[in-house]
Amino acid sequence: MRMNEKQVRGRAVARIVQYVVIAAMFTASGCLDQKAGAPAIAVENVWSRAAETMQHSGEHAGHSSAQMQVNGVVYFDLHNRGGSPDRLVAVSSPVCTVAEIHRTVMQDDRMTMRPIKDGVTIPPGAKIEFKPADYHIMLLGLNESLTPGMVFELEFEFELSGKIVTKSTVRTP
Numbered sequence: 001m002r003m004n005e006k007q008v009r010g011r012a013v014a015r016i017v018q019y020v021v022i023a024a025m026f027t028a029s030g031c032l033d034q035k036a037g038a039p040a041i042a043v044e045n046v047w048s049r050a051a052e053t054m055q056h057s058g059e060h061a062g063h064s065s066a067q068m069q070v071n072g073v074v075y076f077d078l079h080n081r082g083g084s085p086d087r088l089v090a091v092s093s094p095v096c097t098v099a100e101i102h103r104t105v106m107q108d109d110r111m112t113m114r115p116i117k118d119g120v121t122i123p124p125g126a127k128i129e130f131k132p133a134d135y136h137i138m139l140l141g142l143n144e145s146l147t148p149g150m151v152f153e154l155e156f157e158f159e160l161s162g163k164i165v166t167k168s169t170v171r172t173p
């Protein structure tokens with residue numbers, strides 16, 4: 001029995017679909033094997049500006065040292081050597097009450113800094129510098145003075161890479 005034209009065309013289409021499905025399966029398994037999609041984050045060149053917490057011994061009436069909040073600042077590079085983006089979502093440190101991701105921007109001819117609530121995305125292959133007059137981490141309410149040469153712990157939290165613990169060295173810029 002001979003196939004009519006419709007049957008021949010139908011078989012050809014079925015064969016093409018089969019090839020496409022097999023090709024897609026190869027591509028998907030290749031991705032899984034190589035883990036090409038994972039980000040690879042490094043936190044590099046971490047340093048902090050020296051900052052001294054106020055220790056007034058009562059010469060200003062009504063001004064206890066607890067009311068004098070002193071903040072610190074941290075700079076570093078975020079390097080993503082992986083194949084997909086990741087996002088810095090939070091930072092914490094035992095030396096302060098709260099650490100916030102900030103960015104200094106120009107607004108009405110003035111430098112002003114604002115908290116970055118949504119975090120900072122690091123595209124694959126990119127290096128993002130946290131530096132003066134740009135992105136930085138603000139250490140709000142220092143528990144102790146940051147003196148030159150001192151080293152303290154910082155914990156970074158990334159959306160995909162999870163937690164990365166590193167150390168910051170205090171310097172005078």
Ligand SMILES: [Cu+2]
Pocket residue numbers: 102103113114136137138
């Ligand atoms: Cu700030």
